[in-house]
Amino acid sequence: MSEHPGLEGRVALVTGASRGIGRAIALRLAAHGVALAVTASARSREGLRETCALIERAGGRAVLLVTDLAEEQARAGLVAQAAAQLGPVDIVVNNAATITAYAPPGKIDLPARRGMFEVNFQAPVDLIQQALPGMRTRGWGRILNISSEMAQQPPIPYPGPAKFVHALTLYGASKAALDRYTLGLAAELQGSGVQANALAPYKIARSESAEAVARQAALAHPDWVEPVEMMAEAAYLLIAGTLSGLVVKSREVLQMMQAPLHALDGWTVIGDATTLADFSAD
């Protein structure tokens, strides 16, 4: 099925896999023989069905688990549910995230702060802690947390409206927390066979929800925008590889590993680390 074997028979849980980067990563892992449990909230039931259909059409195996990650009780049994259907979970990709609160940092209220951290930080940590005991026992596991360049304060002056940068402060803070947690976790897991990394797009990945931003950014900074295949490639390389404790950008992974960029079939070469999103065919 793939020119890069190594993950056949593994089981992965990918959150936020109803569209965008999560779907791309799920499809890419499936192309390498990984069985997929894909999750999103009930808002995205149709999208999840479509992800499963795409995986099955390509010869893979997938189940969907509808769960609102904002709800502590709802997410409590997620890894066990995946395992009940597919077998022990070897790979957790914490991709789901929310940017619901666009208020500036001086005004953002407590419910909004709690809501953002619940989905972007607490849920990933809970899912990791559900999966870790089994991973440790089996001596193999992969944790990939999807982050954002917004974890860092953008350089000054930022080439965009200040209110946009301010509005993304809380989102960035939740991703910074996830990055820091990833590094501490990787240190804890050293020598266990379980690896933890955080991966972000270089700047903007052309997912459905980032499409408008991607188009606008591409006018002035075409190098900012990458296809979702770039994140899927980097995710695959980290999961199939042996590195741990990285907080890294998609293109850096391809460069470090001198890897080409493949389509989501894991086979067709479509570019390299410098490949940018193509709007011309739209």
Ligand SMILES: NC(=O)c1ccc[n+]([C@@H]2O[C@H](COP(=O)([O-])OP(=O)(O)OC[C@H]3O[C@@H](n4cnc5c(N)ncnc54)[C@H](OP(=O)(O)O)[C@@H]3O)[C@@H](O)[C@H]2O)c1
């Ligand atoms: N696209 C970019 O340019 C970009 C840049 C930097 C970082 N990222 C990161 O990359 C990841 C994916 O980005 P994307 O653009 O593909 O995002 P997206 O299109 O908005 O998809 C987000 C996914 O997460 C799910 N999700 C959100 N809240 C949820 C909740 N409470 N419970 C369960 N599922 C939930 C969504 O499904 P629902 O319909 O259920 O909400 C959806 O499946 C995110 O972590 C994002 O922060 C993206």
